[in-house]
Amino acid sequence: MITNKPKSIIIPIVIASMLCVAVGAVLLLQKPVTERKRQIAIEGIVSEIRIGQETLIVDPDQCPVEGEGYEEPENILLEEEITPATFAPEEEVLSVPDTVTLKAAGTISISSVDLVLPLWDEAGIVSLRYGAGLYKSSSQPGENGNVIILGHRMKKYGSLFNRLGEVARDDEIMIRTIDGETFTYEVTQIYDSVLPKNLLDYFGSGSDGQAKITLVTCTPTGVGTHRLLVVGQLLSP
Template sequence: MRKILAAIFITAGLAAMSVPLFYHFYGNQKTNELMEQFEQNVEQERIEDDEKEEERERENETEAEDTEASISEADAALFSSGNVIGLIEIEALDLKYPIVEGADSKQLAYGIGHISDTAAVGSMGNCVLAGHRGSRYGTYFKYLNRLSEGDTVKVMDKAGNVYLYEVVSWEVVGPYDNSVKAQGEETELTLLTCENSGTMRLIYHCIYKEGE
């Protein structure tokens, strides 16, 4: 009887240990699928752009306009509201995740969220990106506090344009401090995540350096 009970306890323990591993594996798989889809779409966009340029050189203006108007249903679905709109990469943290539009729990489950009422990536103003401080699905912004002044944050938009930002400062603010979303005339990037068990917010401020 004791051997049976011991076997039951061991089996239950192994099952409990496997649950977080399953979630982490599943989250990484979904994140990688999103990034792969995004990168494939960007490459396809570039190919289509090249083809359109060649077509414009060979044909008249009307034919070129017809070519430019074509867009696949897959592209439209991929970049619809809530889907991938870009990629963020921070070499100093070995971090690379898709950027999705919106920052509710559904969006943040598999990527970094763009706060909808802030500037778009690469645009003049303050683009705010939010991420979990780690979750069962991935690390996300768990190690954001390891960033240092001068570190580079690379962001790609859905057109394949790459923007480089430099970390200039960081601070901890209250959870309802909307000043982090303030817009100005500079091209800025703000990274936001939880701090102190979710009671505060860790904010990193970055300024635009250049595009690739």
Template sequence: MNKKIIIKTFATNVAISFFFAAIFILLIYIFGNTKINYYASIINTVAVSAINEKEIEPVYKVETKRIINYPDYGKKYGNVVISKINLKLPLYHGDSLSILRYGVGHYAGSYFPGEGGTVILAAHNDVGYFHRLPELEKGDIVKLETNYGTFEYKVDSHKIVKETDLASFPIQKEKEMLIMYTCYPINRSVVGRKTERYVVYAYLVGDSDE
């Protein structure tokens, strides 16, 4: 008899609890679900998904000059090779200072090699980076060996511009143009914040993988 009372009391309390919890959850679902999902999606826009161990390689469509699965920002996706100045540096997507520490940065607002537009690359003017860029002459070859194809460019011209001279870095899609730049003056006898840039312009010769 006592057992019955105890079990009955427990069962009633648990049943009431689940009943009220269900009402609460239903009310939240009816009146708050949209808002909760909305705010959660806003918060999740600042969430960077954990990097998959298997990275998906980019795929290049020659006919349409399109790339499927762009490299992630901050990722190495190739090498810059300039035989004339004995240079081979890793090429990264992005050009933040922390990326430039490791090699050549690709300005994320420009096109990727092979897309038929302006590709803008930057590197420090230190030894081992772009310090020998001024040695390039018209006709010299610059190779971009990416993980979706190799692209060769022929140097056309160079100039020294102010860092704020955005017109010297035109983003266009009529012709595939490579712009490489570094801080100027390059020599270390001039110190401080470098307000000029040494810029080299080159044009696509052909895709070596074709």
């Protein structure tokens, strides 16, 4: 025997379904808009840095990266896996300031993958939305030691370090400092599947007195269980 559901039950179900579809559509539209805003901001920031602009004040609510959270800077790329569950619960999250001041170290470019990004003097939550950042124990560009640079592996093609996996040996990484000095590194090694717990072993390379660079991002794209490392050697001036 077939019984009809009361209209009083059917109507709320239909409304709920429509709301779910509407929310999903809004979220799908938000991502490309955010990515476009990020790209426009990055292009403008690069231009400002190239003429000597060292600081940038940004709204911490703008251009978020999926899965990030306001916790200790630099932990994003050193966690075991990049998921919302990785980060601290709401009551433990640090308070969010009204504005954040970012300090530029220069720019980083890799012509083989059409990459040009601001390079910040730290790898905090907000700074990594608008470029790449120097790890806290990093050497400075051009110095002996290891210049360690962190960046997000975005899902959108060409966004931030999305194309870092296409970089090959003998490609060149160019760092232009805020003072206008340029340092070029030649890619010598690529490690495509490093466990986060082993990263410090790789960061230590450069203690031999040589000038090196290590770019770090998550892999696989959108999963982030491992890290991709691109290592280069400073070319003679």
